[in-house]
Amino acid sequence: MKVIKFGGSSVANPENIKKVFSIIEEKLKKHEIAIVFSAFGGVTESLLKISQLAREGDQAYRDTLQTLEEKHLDLVRQLISVQNQSTVMTYVKVRFKELEDLFHGIYLIKENSPRTLDYVASFGERLSAFILAEALAGKGLKTQFLDAREVIRTNDRFGQARVDFETTNALIRSYFGKNDGIKVITGFIASTSKGETTTLGRSGSDYTASIFAGALEAEDLEIWTDVSGVLTSDPRLVYTAFTVPQLSYNEAMELSHFGAKVIFPATMQPAMKRNIPIYIKNTFEPENPGTKINSEVTKEALIKGISSMSNISIVTVQGAGLIESVSGTSRVFKALAEAEVNIVLISQASSEHSICLAIKTDEAYLAKEAVEKEFHYEIKSGEMEEVNLLHGFSTVAVVGENMKHNPGASGRMFRALGRNNINVAAIAQGSSELNISAVIPQADLQKALNALHEAFFLSENKVLHVFLIGTGLIGQALIRMIASQQEKLQQDSMLDIQIHGLANSRYMAFHEDGFDLKNPHKLGSGDQKMDLNKFIETMEQMNFSNSVMVDCTASLEVANTYSRILEAKIGIVTPNKKANSGSMEQYLALKKIAKKRGVKFLYETNVAAGLPVINTLQDLMLSGDRVIKIEAVLSGSMNFIFSEFEKGSSFSEVVRVAKDKGYTEPDPRDDLSGMDVARKILILGREAEQTLEFDSVTVEGMVPDDCVETTSVDEFFVKLKAHDSHFEKVREEAKEKGEKLRFMATLENGSAKVGLNSLKVEHPFSSLQGSDNMILLTTERYHDFPMIIRGPGAGADVTAAGVFADVIRIGNYTRE
Secondary structure, three states: OEEEEEOHHHHOOHHHHHHHHHHHHHHHOOOOEEEEEOOOOOHHHHHHHHHHHHHOOOOHHHHHHHHHHHHHHHHHHHHOOHHHHHHHHHHHHHHHHHHHHHHHHHHHHOOOOHHHHHHHHHHHHHHHHHHHHHHHHOOOOOEEEEOHHHOOEEOOOOOOOOEOHHHHHHHHHHHHHHOOOEEEEEOOEEEOOOOOEEEOOOOHHHHHHHHHHHHHOOOEEEEEEOOOOOEOOOOOOOOOOOEOOEEEHHHHHHHHHOOOOOOOHHHHHHHHHOOOOEEEEEOOOOOOOOEEEEOOOOOOOOOOEEEEEEEEEEEEEEEHHHOOOOOHHHHHHHHHHHOOOOEEEEEEOOOOOEEEEEEEHHHHHHHHHHHHHHOHHHHHHOOEOOOEEEEEEEEEEEEOHHHOOOOOHHHHHHHHHHHOOOOOOEEEEOOOOOEEEEEEEHHHHHHHHHHHHHHHHOOOOEEEEEEEEOOOHHHHHHHHHHHHHHHHHHHHHOEEEEEEEEEOOOEEEEOOOOOOOOOOOOOOOOOEEOOHHHHHHHHHHHOOOOEEEEEOOOOHHHHOOHHHHHHOOOEEEOOOOOOOOOOHHHHHHHHHHHHHHOOOEEOOHHHHOOOOOHHHHHHHHHOOOOEEEEEEEOOHHHHHHHHHHOOOOOHHHHHHHHHHOOOOOOOOHHHHOOHHHHHHHHHHHHHOOOOOOHHHEEEOOOOOHHHHOOOOHHHHHHHHHOOHHHHHHHHHHHHHOOEEEEEEEEEEOOEEEEEEEEEEOOOHHHHOOOOEEEEEEEEOOOOOOOEEEEEEOOOHHHHHHHHHHHHHHHHHHHHO
16 A cells, blocks of 8 residues: 655646646556545635635635635536536535635634634645545546545644544544545545544645555555655755755654755654655656655765754843753743743753753744743842843754764864854754754855755865856956866866856846856846846845855946955955055955955956966065065056067057057057056055055056047047157167167055156066066065066956966865
C-alpha cells in the first residue's frame, strides 16, 4: 500500500489535474494506493476571505462565494463526462447552499469563532476530493470517496486539533478492511468525538496522508507538490539552491522547525513512528526523484540544508535574580508556556545572569508582558531588569547529522557570516550537534543564506556577484574578458563571476541567475529606464554575499554614491577618478567606510589603465617605505600626441588623429586641459600618504585661451589650427636643445604640478612612444635608481584588463 497526497497547486486547474491523473494511473500499475487531496488551489484562502467579509458586514461576500461556486462547477464540466455530471453537480450545489447559509449566519451575528472557521475551511477538501473521486471513476477506476472526518478523531482545539491516534488508527483500519477500491480522502479535516469538524493546522493535508500511512503501515508515503523535493535552502533567496536527495527524519524535523516549508514536523511523526519512508515529489516533473526522508544518515555531506525564519524578536531576561537561582529559569519558561508563546531559540550565558530568547515578533510583546508579570516584585526591587525587546531579526540554521563529532562546521559557518560582515546576535547549538542556529539582522538574511550556502555546498567555487554600471567601450571589453575567462577561472581559481546588473546612462536590467555572457544582453527600450537610486536599491535588495559594483563611467553622480554602496557592504571596483580626486575628506571617508565594513574599494585603473601603480605604491607604503618624488607621464592620449608631434605633423592634425583613434575623450580639450593628469597625480600623492587637495595642484594646460569657450569640437579644431605655428615653435626649440616634449606630472615636497616639459634624451620619458605611460617612483629604498613602471596607459582593453584584475582580486579576497 502506498499513500499518495497531492497539494493544492497540483490540482489548481484541469491541466494540472490531468498530470495528477497520469501519475495515479502509473502508480496503479504496480501498487495499491490511497490518495489524499488538498482543496483546489486557492480555495481554502478564498473561503476564509469570504468568512472575513461576512463577519465585517460586507455584502461582497455573496459575489465572491458565487464566483467560487462557478469555479467548482466549471471544473466538474471539464473533468466529468456529461452523462455523469448530474450527481456531482448536485453535490457541489448542496455544499454551496450550506456555505451560503453558513456565511449568512456569520454576516448576521458578526461572529467568526475558530470552530466556525474550521467548518468553513472543511468545504475545500470535501469538494475537491469528491469531484476528483468521481472524475477518476469516470476513467474506469473503482474509487471510494472518504470524508476523513469519519475516521480521524481529534480533541476540540479548533484550528490545530490534536489527533487521538488510538481511536483514529482503529477506525482507519476498520474502514479499509470493509471497503474496496481506491480510497480518495479529504485532507486537512477531522472531527471530535461529538462530530464537530476540526482542522489539523498548517500542512494539514500532508499530516492527513501521514496519519493514514502510519495506521495502514504503508510501504511509503508520497507527497506531491510543486517543487522537486526539499531544497538545500529557500530558492526565493538562494538562487543556487538544489534538491537534497536524502534526509534523515531528524534532519527533516530540524529543517522544518526552522522554516523549511516543504514538510512540517507533524507530518513526519506518524510515518517516523512506523519507519515509513516519505518521498517529496514534483507533480510537474514526475521523473525527478525528489527527496527521500527515512531513518538513514548518509555520509556524503557535512550538512544537508540551511533554513531560516523571518520576523524574529530577541527577548532578553536578565538580572541578579537569575544568578544561582534554581527556580529563576523555570519561572521564565513557565510564564511563557502559560502565555502560549513559542520559543524558537534559547541562548544562556554561563554566568546565568541573562537568558536570550528568539521569539516570533507577533508574540514578542505577549512574552514581555508574561515574564514581567512573573517577575513583578523582582523588577520592582531592582533584582531583575525590565525585559528588553529587540526587533528586526531572523534565524538561520545549518542542519545535518554529520556535524556530530565532526569538527569545523561551526567554524565554517561563523567564518562565512563574519567574512560577509553579518553580525550574530545570538547562537544556539545542542549537544546532539544536529543543528547550529544563529540570530542575525533580518536585513542580512539573504546575504547570510547565500554566504552559508556557498560555504557548505559550493565551497569549491566562490561566486562573485557583479553589478556593472557603464556598458561603453570599457564595460563591453570587461564583459568579453569575463566571458572568455569564466570557465578557466572556475577550474583554475575556483572563482565564478556572475553579472547580475547592467546599466548605462539610459537603461538598466537585472538577472537573478546572472546574464549569459556568451550572448551578452544589449540594453534597450525593452529594459527599465536608468534610475541610479533604483539600481542601487535593487542591488541592495538582491543582497548577495560577495557582491561588487563595477563603475566603468566617468560620472560624478555615480561616484557620489560610493559611500552608500560601501555602507551596504558591497565592494567597489572602478576606473572612475571622480571619487578619489574629490576632497581629501571624501577620499579618507571612503577608505574608512571600506575598512569598517570589511569590503574592498579597488581603483587600480584610476591612474594608468592596467598598469600596477596603485597596488605597488600601497605595498611600498605598507612595508614602511617613504615616497620622495613621483614623476609620471599619466596620459596615454597626451603621450601619443607629443610622441607623434615630434615626427613633423602639425599639432592640430596630430590631435585630430588622436581623437579619431579613440585615444582622447570625445572633446580633446578634456585631455589637453591637463585636468585628467592632475587628478591622477593627486590620487598618487594621496596614496603616498600626502595630504593634497585638487586646488594645490598647479596645472599648465595645452588649450589656447580662445579655444576654451568654443561651443563645438569642430569649431575648436578650426581655432586650434591657428595656433599650429606656436606649437611648431615649441617643438623646434626642444629639437635645437636635443630634447623631447612630454606632458607630465611631478610630485615632490608635498607639491604637485602638471604641464609640458622639454626633457633631455637620456631621461626615461624620452623613450616613450605611442600611448605608453611611465611612472618613476623615487623612495627611500629606491633612491639612486627610481622604480620604473611602464606600459600602455590608454585604451578600452588595457583599462578593462585592469578592472578585471581588480574584480578577480576581490574574488580572491573573499576566499581567504
